Amino acid sequence: MRSDKSALVFLLLQLFCVGCGFCGKVLVWPCDMSHWLNVKVILEELIVRGHEVTVLTHSKPSLIDYRKPSALKFEVVHMPQDRTEENEIFVDLALNVLPGLSTWQSVIKLNDFFVEIRGTLKMMCESFIYNQTLMKKLQETNYDVMLIDPVIPCGDLMAELLAVPFVLTLRISVGGNMERSCGKLPAPLSYVPVPMTGLTDRMTFLERVKNSMLSVLFHFWIQDYDYHFWEEFYSKALGRPTTLCETVGKAEIWLIRTYWDFEFPQPYQPNFEFVGGLHCKPAKALPKVLWRYKGKKPSTLGANTRLYDWIPQNDLLGHPKTKAFITHGGMNGIYEAIYHGVPMVGVPIFGDQLDNIAHMKAKGAAVEINFKTMTSEDLLRALRTVITDSSYKENAMRLSRIHHDQPVKPLDRAVFWIEFVMRHKGAKHLRSAAHDLTWFQHYSIDVIGFLLACVATAIFLFTKCFLFSCQKFNKTRKIEKRE
Amino acid sequence: MRSDKSALVFLLLQLFCVGCGFCGKVLVWPCDMSHWLNVKVILEELIVRGHEVTVLTHSKPSLIDYRKPSALKFEVVHMPQDRTEENEIFVDLALNVLPGLSTWQSVIKLNDFFVEIRGTLKMMCESFIYNQTLMKKLQETNYDVMLIDPVIPCGDLMAELLAVPFVLTLRISVGGNMERSCGKLPAPLSYVPVPMTGLTDRMTFLERVKNSMLSVLFHFWIQDYDYHFWEEFYSKALGRPTTLCETVGKAEIWLIRTYWDFEFPQPYQPNFEFVGGLHCKPAKALPKVLWRYKGKKPSTLGANTRLYDWIPQNDLLGHPKTKAFITHGGMNGIYEAIYHGVPMVGVPIFGDQLDNIAHMKAKGAAVEINFKTMTSEDLLRALRTVITDSSYKENAMRLSRIHHDQPVKPLDRAVFWIEFVMRHKGAKHLRSAAHDLTWFQHYSIDVIGFLLACVATAIFLFTKCFLFSCQKFNKTRKIEKRE
Structure with missing residues (x-):
């Protein structure tokens, strides 16, 4: 549109x-x-x-x-x-x-x-x-x-x-x-x-x-x-x-x-x-209950659940009743969650996804589960955590406030x-x-090398002079002693 | 006001x-x-x-x-x-x-x-x-x-x-x-x-x-x-x-x-x-010819020159007839010149002024003269340079365009x-x-030290093992020879 x-x-x-x-x-x-x-x-x-x-x-x-x-x-x-x-x-x-x-x-x-x-x-x-x-x-x-x-x-x-x-x-x-x-x-x-x-x-x-x-x-x-x-x-x-x-x-x-x-x-x-x-924008209104599902409609499905082939993720995340977001950790999805202040359960798969979830974990807005070893209990526990422990929602909201409070969008x-x-x-x-600059100029390798060489030369010259003076001094003393 | x-x-x-x-x-x-x-x-x-x-x-x-x-x-x-x-x-x-x-x-x-x-x-x-x-x-x-x-x-x-x-x-x-x-x-x-x-x-x-x-x-x-x-x-x-x-x-x-x-x-x-x-803002209109001067009016002063106790610098720099700005290189003045795209003759005195003029020189918008050694000819030559060599005006205008083209003022x-x-x-x-972080953590001194120690230990152990093996080998050969 x-x-x-x-x-x-x-x-x-x-x-x-x-x-x-x-x-x-x-x-x-x-x-x-x-x-x-x-x-x-x-x-x-x-x-x-x-x-x-x-x-x-x-x-x-x-x-x-x-x-x-x-x-x-x-x-x-x-x-x-x-x-x-x-x-x-x-x-x-x-x-x-x-x-x-x-x-x-x-x-x-x-x-x-x-x-x-x-x-x-x-x-x-x-x-x-x-x-x-x-x-x-x-x-x-x-x-x-x-x-x-x-x-x-x-x-x-x-x-x-x-x-x-x-x-x-x-x-x-x-x-x-x-x-x-x-x-x-x-x-x-x-x-x-x-x-x-x-x-x-x-x-x-x-x-x-x-x-x-x-x-x-x-x-x-x-x-x-x-x-x-x-x-x-x-x-x-x-x-x-x-x-x-x-x-x-x-x-x-x-x-x-x-x-x-x-x-x-x-x-x-x-x-x-x-x-x-x-790419984020305010959410549009959604029907009251819904579920994105492509297969045959399960016979046990409650009357209050609607199935859709595809739901715009942004509108879903922006719905006031959305409590948590289960995500593979793609950057676009993460940002939609930040934009709307929704805590996350991350199941990273590849590329930057592991890192994206690590960031959200460090900022207290996500729990991570391992895609390889996860069970349905793991998923349930993670979901319960981000929903019941209010710190996740608070942190997600804090990130959302930071996101929305910029001088220019x-x-x-x-x-x-x-x-x-x-x-x-x-x-x-x-x-x-x-x-x-070349890499060795950029990291001042040449300058450090030069300064170290100067120091080494100074030490060398000083030592030489010192030894020479000592020799001279000893010789003079020997001559004095002989005399 | x-x-x-x-x-x-x-x-x-x-x-x-x-x-x-x-x-x-x-x-x-x-x-x-x-x-x-x-x-x-x-x-x-x-x-x-x-x-x-x-x-x-x-x-x-x-x-x-x-x-x-x-x-x-x-x-x-x-x-x-x-x-x-x-x-x-x-x-x-x-x-x-x-x-x-x-x-x-x-x-x-x-x-x-x-x-x-x-x-x-x-x-x-x-x-x-x-x-x-x-x-x-x-x-x-x-x-x-x-x-x-x-x-x-x-x-x-x-x-x-x-x-x-x-x-x-x-x-x-x-x-x-x-x-x-x-x-x-x-x-x-x-x-x-x-x-x-x-x-x-x-x-x-x-x-x-x-x-x-x-x-x-x-x-x-x-x-x-x-x-x-x-x-x-x-x-x-x-x-x-x-x-x-x-x-x-x-x-x-x-x-x-x-x-x-x-x-x-x-x-x-x-x-x-x-x-x-x-602090910069568009210039207000000024009278046609003018001069800021506090002393007694010189008898040789032409009829087309007006004397004032004080003139707002920003309005003066923004005047379309302003060709150059002689400045001690204070930051406020430099920015007024950048804002209005006026090339400068810098006479730095202390603090950051030398540095400020060095920046403007490097960007091709100023000529510097030495306050200690300057003569009236130096000043005249510098003024002529920034006025007649068009590159100074062009560079000052380029800086001005950059200054004015920001997402937020x-x-x-x-x-x-x-x-x-x-x-x-x-x-x-x-x-x-x-x-x-402490300074040695910040610059990874501890990490570099640790890694160097690891390398040194590895070299030490390798050398020890090598020497030990050589000794063993020599002993065996000696025994073999004796036998």
Whole structure:
């Protein structure tokens, strides 16, 4: 309905171009599934404000509904190879394999999957950047900004080829490696946990040791397994040696899909904007009792229970009678719960879900149960806990109050910074000089080395002088004695 | 005029309390002079929004006009000792002594002055906190928030004694030490220059060496000279051992009087808000030609030049015919120039002024001249440069565009966060866990030590095993040979 409305508004605005002082052209490199649901909200707002939005997609996406009438424009590229098999592998992995594994095994398994499919991802990228007709058309359109989900590589490469400034939209990369290495996000290991490890900002000594070791491990592992692969491909495409971080690091703004209601407070760079929950909105009214259920209607079902194929989760969470939310811990759902102040029972499965639930647990708004070992009693006990122990509701309400009390709403902030990049052709005043330093300069390794060398030289010279003086003194004394 | 208007609005709002959803009580610990001019703008806005604002002051301030009718309330404490002499020493220092010194000497001299007068500052603090009538009255008023300029110590101590959450307003502390040590502001020394050194974010190797050494030096020097003195006093007043950083570090929000139009981009904590230029406003019309001059009218003065005792600087800078701004580099003036996009000729004298001009030089909007050695030709050449070389005007205009293109105006953001602290009784969700770590935990010294010890033990054990095996092997061979 929203997109019907915005399609109409878009047409009107296209005619008069009055939505904003500046009507620009936005090119989007999205990621499918829940990522798309989130980014779509930004795109619809951009449309409402009078911008022209073009989305790049391959021909068989899951949720990117390019066939439906929409105010969004689509550039669809046909993949030379079917991706159905990979989709099936992923669904099997998520539902059957990952939940049975430990965190660490799960991260490795998920990364292995990405390593397996990166041949396909590379092929997908090639079918865009080596499609001369498409690239010529895009070049000639003169886009003002690109909005890129960097989870699927290639968007930043396209931006570089088209010479268009770009904004990233991201929840988190594996181990937070992209934000830290390419975005220069500082992460003091004493209170900033490595993402996806389930650690919090308050760690014991041994947890801090673990955090430091995992940080180093993640860094080198991902650099080795993943970055080097893409660097070769990017360098070939650009015709000059480059690194993945060099290209991703050119982002003008990083729109992070969290906020301080969810995050542990940590330092960040001025070009990071935390816009978590931008998709949330007030709930609409619902029928009195209801149940989302697709199967045959159970004969024992009470008369006061209605079955539906699908219920809008946001409206359900915003219903005043909603007491708790059982969730796999996806970011969109977590934010709907925060928005409406509903305590959670988390059953994380893979990716950032374990971490998301760990955050909500640390903030006292959720109880976690293990998907692998859970029984119906576990679920019942967890539900009873978050419903009867009032602290869970209080904490959920506290997070909700924090979420609602911001100077500017997350969606408006996201759109503001995209428009800022359009108006000013970038946002270089927010980009730290760290981007122009090598890693050993960045961490002052050369300076520390130099100062240590100075100290060593000073000690050496002092010792030499001292020994020399002693020798002299001894000689003089011997001569004196002889005399 | 503003204060007359706001006094009226205040009276009306006091009657109906409609300025905001929540009308609160604000207690202010200000610093005099230009600091006061800046903070007053925030206070007037708080008044307009219906809050009750009480300012603490001693009886002989310079610019804190507590005798004039105003919507602000004042709590005036009579100092047992006259401060006129110290004011005179300061003026002499600023005008005659400091400009003749190098940066480094100037910083030391200025700090020496503060060390000299801290007896008076301590006495001033005592005359507030040990004034039982006043403290009882303040306690009973139940303030919702304190707004504190930490350049003069004591405000944070009062907040602690009154158990009121507080917000700091600050341009910069000496060497940035307070923000870094007490506010946990990260400062990677490779691209974040130590303030007041004139260094920028793009440093040569030797400048980075200098920056690192100065950072360490500043830290220990200020800890030794200043912090220990106040720690003893604070501990006595609170009746328990404390540090200055522990008390200052309890600030809910740090309102910094700069923004990214002026600052070099650097990482910061979520409870830092950059509200530079909050006092700026559009210029009012001026007469056609004019000159601020207090002395006797020169006989050679042309008929087209008018003399005035005082001209509002902001209106002058906003005049379309203003080509350049000759400034000592005070923060308020710099921001008026940024606001109106006027290039500058900087003649820094002391404090943060050298640094302020260094920032504007690095951003291409100013030329600097040395106050100590300058001749009229130098001034003329500098003026000609910023007027005729169009890059200065372009850069000043670029900074101005950045300044004006923010999602929320600086003054509104400052007031928003003060009101946020009132509404939520703090802003703990923005306070990083770094505050609860010791310095060696914060910098992971213990973790690094532990890991190095592990590596050393492993090497030791490996070597022992290897040597033991070699010995065994040799013995066996010897026995074999004998046999």
